[in-house]
Amino acid sequence: MSPALSVWISGIGLWAPGAGDWHAFRDIVADGAAPGETARPVADVLPPNERRRAPESVLLAVAVAGQAVRMSGRDAATLPCVFASAHGDQVITDYMCETLATAPRELSPTKFHNSVHNAPAGYWTIATGCHAASSAVSGGEEAFGAGLLEAATLAVADDRDVLLASYDIAGTGPLGSMTTTTGPFAVALVLSPRAEGAAVRLDITPERGNSGSEPMGDAWLDGLSASNPSARAVPLMRALALTRPAALRIAAARGLDLHIDIGVAA
Amino acid sequence: MPHLMTPLAISAYTATSALGLGLQAHAEALAASRGGLTPNDFSTAPLDCWIGRVAGVEDEPLPPEWAEWDCRNNRLAWIALRQDGFAEAVRAARERYGSARIAVLLGTSTASIGATEEGYRRLDHGNMPADLHRPALHTPHSLASFVAAAFELDGPCLTVATACSSSAKVFANAERMIRLGLIDAAIVGGTDSLCDSVLFGFNSLELVAPEPCRPFDAGRNGISIGEAAGFAILERLEAEKDAPLLIGYGEASDAHHMSTPHPEGLGAELALRDALARAGIEPRDVDYINLHGTASQKNDEVEAALVARTFPPTTRASSTKGFTGHTLGAAGVLEAAITLLAMRERQVPANLGTTTPDPLCGPQMAWRPEPAEIRIALSNSFGFGGNNACLAFARAERRA
Numbered sequence: 001m002s003p004a005l006s007v008w009i010s011g012i013g014l015w016a017p018g019a020g021d022w023h024a025f026r027d028i029v030a031d032g033a034a035p036g037e038t039a040r041p042v043a044d045v046l047p048p049n050e051r052r053r054a055p056e057s058v059l060l061a062v063a064v065a066g067q068a069v070r071m072s073g074r075d076a077a078t079l080p081c082v083f084a085s086a087h088g089d090q091v092i093t094d095y096m097c098e099t100l101a102t103a104p105r106e107l108s109p110t111k112f113h114n115s116v117h118n119a120p121a122g123y124w125t126i127a128t129g130c131h132a133a134s135s136a137v138s139g140g141e142e143a144f145g146a147g148l149l150e151a152a153t154l155a156v157a158d159d160r161d162v163l164l165a166s167y168d169i170a171g172t173g174p175l176g177s178m179t180t181t182t183g184p185f186a187v188a189l190v191l192s193p194r195a196e197g198a199a200v201r202l203d204i205t206p207e208r209g210n211s212g213s214e215p216m217g218d219a220w221l222d223g224l225s226a227s228n229p230s231a232r233a234v235p236l237m238r239a240l241a242l243t244r245p246a247a248l249r250i251a252a253a254r255g256l257d258l259h260i261d262i263g264v265a266a
Numbered sequence: 267m268p269h270l271m272t273p274l275a276i277s278a279y280t281a282t283s284a285l286g287l288g289l290q291a292h293a294e295a296l297a298a299s300r301g302g303l304t305p306n307d308f309s310t311a312p313l314d315c316w317i318g319r320v321a322g323v324e325d326e327p328l329p330p331e332w333a334e335w336d337c338r339n340n341r342l343a344w345i346a347l348r349q350d351g352f353a354e355a356v357r358a359a360r361e362r363y364g365s366a367r368i369a370v371l372l373g374t375s376t377a378s379i380g381a382t383e384e385g386y387r388r389l390d391h392g393n394m395p396a397d398l399h400r401p402a403l404h405t406p407h408s409l410a411s412f413v414a415a416a417f418e419l420d421g422p423c424l425t426v427a428t429a430c431s432s433s434a435k436v437f438a439n440a441e442r443m444i445r446l447g448l449i450d451a452a453i454v455g456g457t458d459s460l461c462d463s464v465l466f467g468f469n470s471l472e473l474v475a476p477e478p479c480r481p482f483d484a485g486r487n488g489i490s491i492g493e494a495a496g497f498a499i500l501e502r503l504e505a506e507k508d509a510p511l512l513i514g515y516g517e518a519s520d521a522h523h524m525s526t527p528h529p530e531g532l533g534a535e536l537a538l539r540d541a542l543a544r545a546g547i548e549p550r551d552v553d554y555i556n557l558h559g560t561a562s563q564k565n566d567e568v569e570a571a572l573v574a575r576t577f578p579p580t581t582r583a584s585s586t587k588g589f590t591g592h593t594l595g596a597a598g599v600l601e602a603a604i605t606l607l608a609m610r611e612r613q614v615p616a617n618l619g620t621t622t623p624d625p626l627c628g629p630q631m632a633w634r635p636e637p638a639e640i641r642i643a644l645s646n647s648f649g650f651g652g653n654n655a656c657l658a659f660a661r662a663e664r665r666a
Contacts, residue, residue: 004448077521087405088427093379097386100462104311105469112467113525113650116375117406117427122651125519131536133517134653135435138425140407146424149448150439157442158268174394175382178404206448208366208420254411255420256366 003203003261005152010074010161010198011190013067014237015041015060016224017183021067028220029241035220041186042066045076045127053110054123057089060186061120061167062127068188069128074161076128079190080154083121083136084147084166086229087179089114094173120167143168144187144232145252152204155191164189166230185228187237200240201263210257211249236260271544273513273660274441275506276498277451278355280346281603283494283590284318288349293607296615299635301589303478303490309465310387316478318492318591319460320345334402335412337381339374343409343457344416346495355499356417356453362505363450369422370414371439373432373456375595375649377425378408380461409457421449427595429649430558431517432456433496434598434657438515440500451505455497455599464491464594471525479561479592481585482570482627483620486561492591496599510606511660513642514545520652527648531568534558534646537654538576545658547642549577554614554643555630556605559585560592561619565648567626574628582638583630588619598647602657609640609661 012022018035019025020042027033041063043051051059061083069076087093092115099107116122118136125134133154139146144166151164167186171179192198215222216238225234232250239246239262249257280288284302285295295302303316320342328336328344347353359368385398394404402408407425414423424439426432433456440452458464468474468491475488500512518536520528527534542548555577557569566585573583586604593600608615614636623633645657 005446080517086407093382096463096467097379097383100310100383100466101386101389104309104462104466107466107470109467109470109472112463112470115463115467116429116650118429118649118651118653119524121428121519121653122524125521125652126523129521131519131521131533133438134428134519134651135426135517136428136651136653138406138410138427139423140402140405140411140425142423143407146422149422150424153439153442153446153448157446174385174389174392175404178382178394178399178401180401206366206422253420253423254414256422 003205005156005204007152007155007191007193007202008195008198009189009200010192011068011072012240013064013188015064015186026241029238055089055092055114056169057167058120058123060169060184061165062124064186064188065124065163065165068190069163072190074190077130078132079161079163080132081121081124081134081163082147082151084143086138086140086143086168087181088117090169090171090175090179094175139253141229142251142253144230145250145258149252149258151191155193159193161190161192164191166233168228168230181228183227185231187230187233199265203261205259207257207259208255210251210255268540268544270546271514273503273511274444274500275503275509276512277501277506277509278352279498279603279606280350280352281496281600282320282346282349283593283600284320284492285589287345289607292604293611295589297613299616299618301618303591308460310462313465313469314476315474316490317460318490320493332416334400337378337403339378339380339409339457339459340412342459342493342495343413347497352497359451359499360417365419366421367450368419369440369443369449369452370410370419371424371436371452371454372410372413373426373436373595373598374409375427375429375432375458376461376463377406378403379463380459383462428653429651430594430597431647431649431653431655432595432598434647434655435517437512437657438517444502451499451501453497454500456596457495458593458595459493473562475561478619479587480619481559481561481587481617482566482624482631484622484624486566489560489562490591492593494590494593494596494600496596496603508662510609510662513660514541514658516540516656518654522652525650527564527568528652531572533652533654534569534572534648537656541656541658551642552577552581552644553638553640554608555581555583556601556645557583557585558646558648559587561587570624570626573630577630579629581630582614582632582636584615584617584632586615598655601645605643605645605659609643612637612639614638
C-alpha cells in the first residue's frame, strides 16, 4: 500500500535540556557524547529586545524553528508554518489564573497577548517578515503527531515547503500538576513535498489504534521522551540522528497513530 | 498561486450564541435586527461592559458518561451539537464512512480555561481542588477531545488555536485532508465561552467598550465579548447534492504586531486574495461579506478601507458582532453559519449598533437589513498575532 503522505526533511532543529541544538543531540545519540549543561535556547531570529522580553515558550519554539530553517536554506519569509504544543505557555497560564483569582484588574496586557496559543507563530512571522499562512495547533498529549500530520498534509496539499515546530515548557503551579510536563523540549522540521537534495524521506500513513511507545533503552532519551508531550518526537529524532532506515509509530490522536517509514538516500 | 479548489458540501451546520440555540433563533433575530448583548453579569469582579451570553449554560451539565469533560465550554459545545439535527447528522456520517474516516477539527482561543480559573479561585492547600482534578480539562485540546469522545470518532483530531481566526481556519484543514483522501468527512467549528481571562484580558488592553459594541461607527470605542459554539460537516459534493458549498479559503499572516493589525491590512488582503483565487472568483462575483468588524479602532479602520478599495458597491457587507459580541475563537464558525443563513433567508444582515458610519466606509456597507439574492459570500476572521483567514461560500445551485 502506498503511504498517505510522503515528505522530505530539509531542515531540523531541536532543543532539550542538555542538548542546545540538533547537532548536540545528534552527537549524543549517534556518537555517544554525554549530554551537556542546560543552556538558554538561542532564539537569534528575534531582535535583541524581543529576545530579552519573550516568554519561554516563544524563545524555545523560535530557537528550534530558526535552526531548522537555517539548515534548510529556505527563506523563512515565504514558508507556511505550523506551531504545535500540547499546553502552550503554562507559566503564563499559571500567572493569568493566579492573577484573575486575586486581583483581576491588575492583569498585565503584555502577558495577556502573550497568552494566546499562537504567540510563537505571531513572534516568528513578525521577526521573519513571513506573510504565508501560520497556524497554532494542539492535540493534547498527542500534539506532536497531530502537528506533524497537519504540516505534512499542508506541504503535500499545497505543494509547498512547510515549517513545523512543536514545543512544550515545564508546568508550574497548580496547573503544572495537571499537565505532567516536567521539562522543556522543542523540535522543528522543514518538510518538503519533493526531494530536492534532501536525504531523508518520511512516508506517513495514519493507522488505527495507539500502540504506545517502546522504550529506546537509553535512560536519557527515555527520560526526555516521558517529560514532555512534544518529546514524543524523540524516537523519530533519534532515528533521524542515526540516519538509517527505520519504521516507527507516533500517536496523532486518541485511537490514531502515524506509521512512519524513514527512508534514507544511499 | 493556489490551485482552484473543488467545492465541498456543507451537509449540516448549526450555531448557538447570545441570539439563541440553533439556526432558527439566529434567523429570527437577524430578520428582526434584534441583538443579544446584555450588561455584564458574568465576570467574577465587576467590569463595566456588555456581553453576549448564552442563557442557561450553567444549568445543563454534560451527561454523566462525559463528566470528565464537564465545564462551561464543553457544555456550550454540547448544547450546540444537539441543535438542528447536527448530532444525528454526525452519527449518520459515522455510519456511512466509519469512525476513523471522519476528522474532528475545532477552533478555540481559550477552550476550558474557565475551569482552570475556577480551580485557582478555590485551591485546596495550593492544589487544584479534587472535583477539578481532571487533566482533560486543563488543556487547549479539551473541546476537540470531548467532541471526538462524545461521537466515538478516532480519525484525525486537531485543535486550532490562532485566537480569533481559529474556527475559520479549520475549514482549510478539512479541505486539505479530504482532498488528499486522508478522510471522507470532517466536523469543523469551534467553541469559546465567557471567562475572566478574556474579559479582564481585553480590558487590560483597553479594547472593551463600556456600551454595546458599534462596529464601523465613527464613535466606536471597543469590542463586546461574547460566547458561541458552531459546527459544520464538510464532505465531498457527491455525498450531498443540495447543500451549500465551501468554495474557497485563504490564510495569511500580517508579520506586523501581536495585538494590532497591519496598518494597510496586508495580511487580511492576502487572505482575501488567496480565498478568491482558490474559489476562482473575482471581487465583483461576491454578493455579501460578513466582516470581522470587531468595533476596535484599528480593525474596523483597516477592514473598512480594504472593502472600500476592493469591491464594487453591489457587494454588500456587514459585521454581525453588534448582534452576538465578538465570540473570539468561535467567531469564524458562528459567522460562517450566519453567512450561510443570509443566503438561505435571502437577507443581508444589518450592521447592528451603528448610528454614525465611519467616513472610511464605502458604499458596500449594509447598515440595515437588505433583501438580496446571495449566491456567493465571504466571511472574514482576523486574530491576534496577525493571523488572518477568509472563507468563501456558494449557494447550492451554483453547481448546475
